[in-house]
Amino acid sequence: MSELTLGYxxxxxxxxxxxxxxxxxxxxxxxxxxxxxxxxxxxxRMIQQAGYIENSADLIEAWRARxxxxxxxxxxxxxxxxxxxRVDLGYSLANFxxxxxxxxxxxLPWTLGMVSIATILSFCAGNLIGALMxxxxxxxxxxxxxxxxxxxxxIPFFMFGILLISFLAFKWKIFPAxxxxxxxxxxxxxxxxxxxxxxxxxxxxxxxxxxxxxxxALGMRGMMVTTDGEDYMILANAKGLRSRRIFWFYGxxxxxxxxxxxxxLNLGAVAGGSLLVExxxxxxxxxxxxYQAIISADYTVIxxxxxxxxxxxxxxxxxxxxxxxVIDPRITYSKGQT
Amino acid sequence: MSVATAAPPxxxxxxxxxxxxxxxxxxxxxxxxxxLAMVAIILLMAGAGPLGLYDTTRAxxxxxxxxxxxxxxxxxxPFFGExxxxxxxxTDSDGRDLMAVLLVGAxxxxxxxxxxxxxxxxxxxxxxxxxxxxxxxxDAFVRTISDSIITIPAxxxxxxxxxxxxxxxxxxxxxxxxAFAWPxxxxxxxxxxxxxxxxxxxxxxxxxxxxxxxILFREMLPNMLPYLAASMTGNVSAAILAATxxxxxxxxxxxxxxxxxxxxxxxxxxxxxxxxWWWWGMPIVALVIVFTGLxxxxxxxxxxxxxxxxxxxxx
Numbered sequence: 123m124s125e126l127t128l129g130y131x132x133x134x135x136x137x138x139x140x141x142x143x144x145x146x147x148x149x150x151x152x153x154x155x156x157x158x159x160x161x162x163x164x165x166x167r168m169i170q171q172a173g174y175i176e177n178s179a180d181l182i183e184a185w186r187a188r189x190x191x192x193x194x195x196x197x198x199x200x201x202x203x204x205x206x207x208r209v210d211l212g213y214s215l216a217n218f219x220x221x222x223x224x225x226x227x228x229x230l231p232w233t234l235g236m237v238s239i240a241t242i243l244s245f246c247a248g249n250l251i252g253a254l255m256x257x258x259x260x261x262x263x264x265x266x267x268x269x270x271x272x273x274x275x276x277i278p279f280f281m282f283g284i285l286l287i288s289f290l291a292f293k294w295k296i297f298p299a300x301x302x303x304x305x306x307x308x309x310x311x312x313x314x315x316x317x318x319x320x321x322x323x324x325x326x327x328x329x330x331x332x333x334x335x336x337x338x339a340l341g342m343r344g345m346m347v348t349t350d351g352e353d354y355m356i357l358a359n360a361k362g363l364r365s366r367r368i369f370w371f372y373g374x375x376x377x378x379x380x381x382x383x384x385x386x387l388n389l390g391a392v393a394g395g396s397l398l399v400e401x402x403x404x405x406x407x408x409x410x411x412x413y414q415a416i417i418s419a420d421y422t423v424i425x426x427x428x429x430x431x432x433x434x435x436x437x438x439x440x441x442x443x444x445x446x447x448v449i450d451p452r453i454t455y456s457k458g459q460t
Numbered sequence: 461m462s463v464a465t466a467a468p469p470x471x472x473x474x475x476x477x478x479x480x481x482x483x484x485x486x487x488x489x490x491x492x493x494x495x496l497a498m499v500a501i502i503l504l505m506a507g508a509g510p511l512g513l514y515d516t517t518r519a520x521x522x523x524x525x526x527x528x529x530x531x532x533x534x535x536x537x538p539f540f541g542e543x544x545x546x547x548x549x550x551t552d553s554d555g556r557d558l559m560a561v562l563l564v565g566a567x568x569x570x571x572x573x574x575x576x577x578x579x580x581x582x583x584x585x586x587x588x589x590x591x592x593x594x595x596x597x598x599d600a601f602v603r604t605i606s607d608s609i610i611t612i613p614a615x616x617x618x619x620x621x622x623x624x625x626x627x628x629x630x631x632x633x634x635x636x637x638x639a640f641a642w643p644x645x646x647x648x649x650x651x652x653x654x655x656x657x658x659x660x661x662x663x664x665x666x667x668x669x670x671x672x673x674x675i676l677f678r679e680m681l682p683n684m685l686p687y688l689a690a691s692m693t694g695n696v697s698a699a700i701l702a703a704t705x706x707x708x709x710x711x712x713x714x715x716x717x718x719x720x721x722x723x724x725x726x727x728x729x730x731x732x733x734x735x736x737w738w739w740w741g742m743p744i745v746a747l748v749i750v751f752t753g754l755x756x757x758x759x760x761x762x763x764x765x766x767x768x769x770x771x772x773x774x775x
Contacts, residue, residue: 137608141609144612152620276697276751278701278751351768398709412616416623416710432613432617
């Protein structure tokens with residue numbers, strides 16, 4: 123009985139909402155706990171930059187109203203949550219006519235593409251390496267070489283990125299150091315553009331894959347060792363099944379679920395780490411624009427991007443949760459049976 | 461080709477034949493000890509300044525000549541100065557002695573991680589134990605909250621905080637990091653309590669009239685130590701990672717030099733492009749030692765906690 127029951131779906135949806143609500147509440151609370159009035163500070167900074175702003179008092183009032191800072195806190199909070207539900211994140215302060223949602227809409231696809239490809243590659247490669255490390259039928263020579271691929275595990279993504287840039291981009295000039303595609307390339311579905319995107323995206327992806335692969339490999343190794351001791355593995359062997367079949371359909375299949383759980387739990391950390399990777403590589407995703415917003419004190423964009431990031435990670439976790447029954451049919455989600 | 465050799469935990473059969481061998485303790489795990497040594501070296505660096513072994517005041521701006529390469533190099537570039545044994549790791553473009561920055565900053569990064577992970581662990585012990593033992597609605601509540609906090613990217617929320625609060629204090633930063641460090645230990649402890657609650661020795665203790673408090677802390681906690689320690693080192697690493705990321709964005713504490721801040725300064729004046737590799741290289745090497753040390757400790761502690769992991773290699 124592996125179907126997705128309505129109860130399970132609703133519970134997961136509830137978790138998704140709860141996560142986003144906690145995140146939104148944090149973003150709401152933090153600026154209000156900070157000393158001083160962020161709106162006034164913001165407008166003062168704008169005046170400093172622009173030299174003179176004609177109607178700064180009006181602007182402060184308008185922003186205060188926009189932020190919902192002009193009422194009792196529970197009204198402010200309600201209005202804030204309502205605007206979040208409508209995905210109305212307001213205007214950018216630094217580039218005024220631009221809406222925050224426009225900036226996010228432009229940068230999100232790049233982040234989404236880069237981070238999801240990197241995460242999937244690292245998850246698959248890491249799990250395969252880990253499984254092979256624990257698999258006794260693999261020649262010992264290979265099993266002993268595999269851990270070498272885990273050398274860079276635990277180093278922050280962005281630091282490995284700096285190393286990659288300094289060697290592969292500056293010293294040997296094999297890969298470009300900045301950007302998402304070459305300057306003279308016309309964006310669109312043509313080969314030049316796609317190749318250019320791949321060429322530019324390889325180093326950021328590599329810096330995430332190489333440094334996070336080992337985490338999955340170690341987890342998988344542990345699970346595989348445990349699975350290998352199970353009775354059904356002995357039976358599969360005794361039945362004379364081919365070693366490759368046992369490895370994929372008995373070993374990996376059964377060791378997979380805790381790894382998927384771990385993936386869901388670590389997506390937040392991966393997303394956070396990738397912000398810095400984008401910054402290092404000048405890759406125009408959320409992290410890059412977040413940094414631009416930080417240096418120009420563009421609070422609405424900072425809040426908007428962080429909110430989107432929380433929503434994105436929560437959604438990815440929700441999708442993973444809903445995929446569980448497919449990955450592991452042993453688990454039933456109906457409430458009655460346990 | 462044997463499928464499962466259920467080797468007794470604790471090593472080869474002849475060691476059991478010879479009786480207890482003091483050198484056979486699972487705590488003498490090579491990975492764990494190597495990692496511990498790496499972390500200890502970084503921690504001991506903090507002593508260099510106060511003990512007068514090195515003049516760490518030169519970590520300040522404009523206390524050293526500019527752009528000196530490290531001592532062992534031989535760079536022919538008129539832009540950089542001559543290597544000076546006085547400044548073994550070279551200096552940066554703002555006149556900081558990088559050796560002094562290393563001695564002051566590297567232990568500091570570790571301190572932040574230790575405070576954050578320690579505080580997170582404390583919260584985790586309280587919540588995890590109470591959730592596992594009390595059960596019911598409290599368990600459901602703790603589990604739900606920790607499951608949802610764990611997916612929120614800590615770095616992103618910290619960026620919002622430090623964008624609004626300028627000049628974060630080191631301790632405050634550590635405590636903010638702790639706010640995101642507790643769900644891991646909480647989940648772990650809750651699961652452990654649930655699985656240990658029905659074990660024989662816990663039931664024995666309960667039968668002999670031990671109270672809940674003493675069952676939790678005298679019977680269960682010692683058995684969880686390796687798990688807790690592995691979770692702790694992992695958390696220290698995660699906290700340092702978040703703190704370094706924040707600093708590398710120029711958002712960390714600005715009064716004391718830290719490794720992340722050094723990377724930020726180096727990136728800010730494009731040291732990468734100017735070939736001043738020793739500037740950004742120093743913090744990276746220091747942090748790689750910290751992270752690799754913590755990682756080896758985590759892996760070693762995992763093997764200490766789970767004897768099955770030790771067996772694979774021996775085949």
